[in-house]
Amino acid sequence: MFSQTVEYSLRAIVHLAMQPDMLQTTAQIAKATQVPAPYLSKVMQTLARGGLVTVKRGVSGGFLLGKSPDKLTIYEVVQCVDPIQRIHTCPLDLSSHRKRLCSLHKKMDGALETVETVFRTTTLADLMKSPNPSVPLCNS
Amino acid sequence: MFSQTVEYSLRAIVHLAMQPDMLQTTAQIAKATQVPAPYLSKVMQTLARGGLVTVKRGVSGGFLLGKSPDKLTIYEVVQCVDPIQRIHTCPLDLSSHRKRLCSLHKKMDGALETVETVFRTTTLADLMKSPNPSVPLCNS
DNA sequence: TCTAAACAGGATACTCTTGTCCAATTTAAC
């Protein structure tokens, strides 16, 4: 249900969070996260435009996390590259549903809301500090 | 985040549930749900193969709900046409994550689980009886 | 200053989803 772009962008951001203050090239991130390098390059551009990563061009350049891990939620990442679209108005554009969704679309939007809440309340720092023997992206 | 196919199939099922025991042709469902008729035809085939609707071919034929509305969850509909894919194994296939997902993928799977739970616990009957002035699909 | 490393951006190709069309089959009703 999550797009490849979402999966890839989260892997990249997590990788950057695990190497604080170390410039990472697209090639390095691509290798560590197993994402096709040319495609990752596009994703990184999107993240840079959104201010989630900072970029340094030229020799010995690369990417850096744009915000502190404890202030950066995975919701921001997702919304930057492939936003969750909540259902605010009736998809059938029925005039009487303008103000109030019917039970079907209200239920579907409720499901979207639960995802949004999980993502809003999860920071990169949360992912790093979780007492989990499996280190993100690493075969440790 | 939900595919068009999911949206369309749920509209169709809800429409059938609102017209109990009345055969509905593809054209009728398409009109009521504002779904392109040729595409809906394919979706109905999928639902029929899954046993969620019963079909009568030939003159004065059409579709009927295959199960009683209080026994039919929207989860079954979604899984029939465009299944929610839970994350059971590490997408990077890291051997050490075989048994235990890392915090990132565990969190993503957790979000999928909340959606699954909402859908599993919602029957068509629930959607019909909800005290909501907006009747599903209807401009009442 | 020159070179090479690295990102930026545009063009292109591939794949999957979505959408359309048509001939074949089924079947109720006359």
Place this chain on the structure above:
DNA sequence: GTTAAATTGGACAAGAGTATCCTGTTTAGA
């Protein structure tokens, strides 16, 4: 039995998402 309504299935077209490549620009460092 004939006809017309209706689904079935296949083929095909359009669009979005995914993936690749190439040229240009930036910039550290020799």
